[in-house]
Amino acid sequence: MMIIAHEMPDGSVKRTTSFEPTLAWLQAGRTPAEVEAFIAGQLAIGAPLGVKRSAILLLIESMQDTEGEIERRVARGQPREIAEAFVYAWRDGGKTQAEALDLIAKDGCWTAVRSVAMENTIPDAIATHYRSAFKLSGNALGWDIAKAREAHRARLRELRRPKFEPLERAQRTALATGNTAEAQRLETQLQALRDVTADPRIATAATVEELVSVIPDALK
């Protein structure tokens, strides 16, 4: 899947995804009749079009009022040159892939410092926990390792959260029945859970891949 990564003014990174139909449209510049054939053709080859025919037809209708749409976009804060560029391109098509991706990037996240289109090479299983640590390094999506460590600690906190309650309940029972040995054993387990975010391997991990594998025994 192709994505556009946006470097925001605060250094964080957002991504624009699922823009394939938009990309196709900006490149195509088709008449309504051609659009019908286009949709049918895309569906026939199983293209991941996240759109319905009725939606495309709405777009045709909407884009007939290009000036009105530009003004609506400007009114909500989008710079006029971006609003004009996107709306006219949407209406007229005929863009190269690079031009279309640039328009999508500006339309999807026009407050970005810069935007880069790329293949999504980061597995979702990693992205889901660590994307607050995304960083644009040149034209590639990389990691801010300090932010990744914080993201990992947050992940460990989520993992330990459900383990606290049964241990604390068992400890209260042990204390109530005078079983101090059991209470002490449970306290040791609880302390291990409290300490998972202080695992020294977190601070020394040099890559996100290393961080992902740092799961203290108390959480296993």
Place this chain on the structure above:
Amino acid sequence: MIAEREGSSTPYSSGTFSLFTPGNPTITGTTISTSWSNNTLSDIATGLSTCVLKDGTQTITANIPMSSFKFTGLAAGTTAGDSIRYEQLLPVATQSDQETGTSTTAPVTPGRQQYHQSAAKVWVNFTNSGTPTIVTSYNVTSLTDNAQGDTTINQTVAFSAGTYPVVGSANDAGSWVQTIPGTNARVVTRLTATNAATDVPCSVVAFGDL
């Protein structure tokens, strides 16, 4: 060219009346016979009986091909089954009519229905296992992945104001959806147990003025 009839009981062929033969047309010296007279007059009677009469006493028995001609000077239709005058045709609702939503006479066409305030202006079903991905959508160009569970729905035609209602539903047990109205709808999916933002599949519908 209509062929002359000989002894037929039907004086019409393709809608053209033709006189009975033999005996027609008459020529000087022709003796008037009962067969000529009776057959000719019988045909004329049959012909008149199949004409459309201006006093409305005839009943039409088949469709009438008008061959691109019009009925003119019609009275206005008043009840079911009546014909209607051209000016009785109602102008179809425009986008503005739909957005205003007050007309109780303008008929609505499929291409304008979506502009009524009661119609959903945006809907999307998307998966999210780390990268939000559209499954199917309406009036959506792309998604912006703001953070874990936090997704902006980039609308092709944005709302005219950021105050319109957004409705979201997590397609996953144990989660709920925080909706954030804006000119582009935004949602944050969260775990029910902790309220922590989390990636789950989600469906979103929004209403308002485009």
